[in-house]
Amino acid sequence: MSKQPKSPQKLPYLVDVEKNKSYLWCSCGESQSQPYCDGTHRGSDFKPIRFKAETTRKTSLCGCKHTKNPPYCDGTHQDL
Numbered sequence: 001m002s003k004q005p006k007s008p009q010k011l012p013y014l015v016d017v018e019k020n021k022s023y024l025w026c027s028c029g030e031s032q033s034q035p036y037c038d039g040t041h042r043g044s045d046f047k048p049i050r051f052k053a054e055t056t057r058k059t060s061l062c063g064c065k066h067t068k069n070p071p072y073c074d075g076t077h078q079d080l
């Protein structure tokens with residue numbers, strides 16, 4: 001696995017999150033369960049990002065894996 005994350009897609013994933021539930025966002029891009037971690041990063045320098053939803057809502061999680069505000073899309077995908 002390289003030092004650069006893989007970009008499963010150059011768009012965010014629009015997902016439903018539930019208040020007070022914790023999620024593990026895939027940072028390496030290799031997970032088969034995007035945008036969430038499935039453990040594929042093991043053995044690499046990547047670690048998933050754990051976040052807790054403050055409200056039940058739809059949110060945009062980064063799919064390009066280059067956001068500067070993980071796990072959320074910050075628009076960086078537009079420059080790739």
Ligand code: FES
Pocket residue numbers: 009010011012013061062063064065066067068072073074075076077078
């Ligand atoms: S999908 Fe990565 S910044 Fe938008």
